[in-house]
Amino acid sequence: MKRYLIGIPLVLALLFATNCKNNGTAAPAEEVDADTIILDADQYVRFETTKGNFTLKLYRETPLHRHNMVRLARKGFYDGQLFFGIQRNYKIQSGDVNSKNAKPGQEIGIDVKDDTIASEVNPWKFYHKRGAVGQASTKQFNYSTSQQFYIITGSKVKTNTLPAQEKIINKRYRQAVKDSITQPHAKDILTWQKYGEKKKISKLNQQLNDQADAIMKTRKEFTYSKEQIKEYGEVGGAPNLDGLYTVFGEVSEGMDVVEAISLMHATGKNGRPEPDVKIIRAYVIE
Numbered sequence: 001m002k003r004y005l006i007g008i009p010l011v012l013a014l015l016f017a018t019n020c021k022n023n024g025t026a027a028p029a030e031e032v033d034a035d036t037i038i039l040d041a042d043q044y045v046r047f048e049t050t051k052g053n054f055t056l057k058l059y060r061e062t063p064l065h066r067h068n069m070v071r072l073a074r075k076g077f078y079d080g081q082l083f084f085g086i087q088r089n090y091k092i093q094s095g096d097v098n099s100k101n102a103k104p105g106q107e108i109g110i111d112v113k114d115d116t117i118a119s120e121v122n123p124w125k126f127y128h129k130r131g132a133v134g135q136a137s138t139k140q141f142n143y144s145t146s147q148q149f150y151i152i153t154g155s156k157v158k159t160n161t162l163p164a165q166e167k168i169i170n171k172r173y174r175q176a177v178k179d180s181i182t183q184p185h186a187k188d189i190l191t192w193q194k195y196g197e198k199k200k201i202s203k204l205n206q207q208l209n210d211q212a213d214a215i216m217k218t219r220k221e222f223t224y225s226k227e228q229i230k231e232y233g234e235v236g237g238a239p240n241l242d243g244l245y246t247v248f249g250e251v252s253e254g255m256d257v258v259e260a261i262s263l264m265h266a267t268g269k270n271g272r273p274e275p276d277v278k279i280i281r282a283y284v285i286e
Contacts, residue, residue: 028045043058043066044252045058045069046284049257049261049277051260055252056133058249059128062120062247063194064118065248066248072282073283077282078094078282079134080100080279080280081097081100081279082094082102082108083276086262086271086273087271088262089154090154091151091262092258093150094149095136096109097147098110099272105248105267108270116143117146118142119143119246121243121249123169123243124245127228128242128245129152129232129236130154130231131153133152134248136149137245138152151251152238152241153259154238155236157233161239162224163241165239166224170221173216173227174212174213175224178211181212188200188204224239261273
C-alpha cells in the first residue's frame, strides 16, 4: 500500500491532544510492546546521519506518535534507512524500511507495513512551523502510518494567505463532525442505495447537515494565533498541511543539517537525494 505525505485523502478528525497531569509527582509508566512509556514528559531522539546529526524533541501531548518513534528508535528500526521526499524549502522525509537495501536509482518511500496510529491532529497548538516533525497519513481516515515521518523546512509564508487556510481547516473539521454522526446510519444508507431510495437518502443527508451545523455552532472555530502568524511570516513553515497531519515534535538541535539535506539534488518521483543520505543510527536520549 502506498504512503505519501502529499496527495493522501484528508484526515477527518481534528483532535485535541490530552495532557497527562500528575501534580508534580514522578511520571507514571505503562508497559506497551515491552517498552516503557513516560507519560508526562517530552522525549528526545538523536539521528546520526551521513550528512550530520540532528535531535528531535517529541511532545508529551502527542503520546501515541511520540512513543511510536521512541519504540522504533529503541528497536533500531531507523538505522540504515535513507532519506527521500526531499523538497527544497518544504520538507524531508524518512521511515521506509525497504530503503535500507535500496539499489541506486530504485524508488523508495512507497511500500510500508499497514501499522497505523490514531490521529493526534491539533492545529490549535501544534502546527507546521519550520522544524516541525510530523507523521505521514494513511489511506485510512483518522490514522497516520507508523513508519514514515517528515521534517518541515518551509520558507517564510505570506500571512495574508492564512485566512484561506483557516477556512479549509474548519471545512475539514465540519466534515469530520458530519462523518461521525453519519456512521450509525451507514447500513441504512447502503440499503437505500441498493434499492434506489434517493428521497430517503436526501432527507437523511439534510438532517445530518443540520445536525453538523448545530454542533459546529457550539464549538470554537480554528483561527491562527498571533504567535502562529508571526512564526509563519518571520520564520517559515508549511501551513497547507495544518489540520491534515499530526505534528508531534520539532527539531531541537541540528536544523542546519536538516536544511542541508532538503537542499540536495532530488531524483525520481519520490525525491531521493543524490548522493544518498543514510541514517547511521537513531537513539533515544534517556
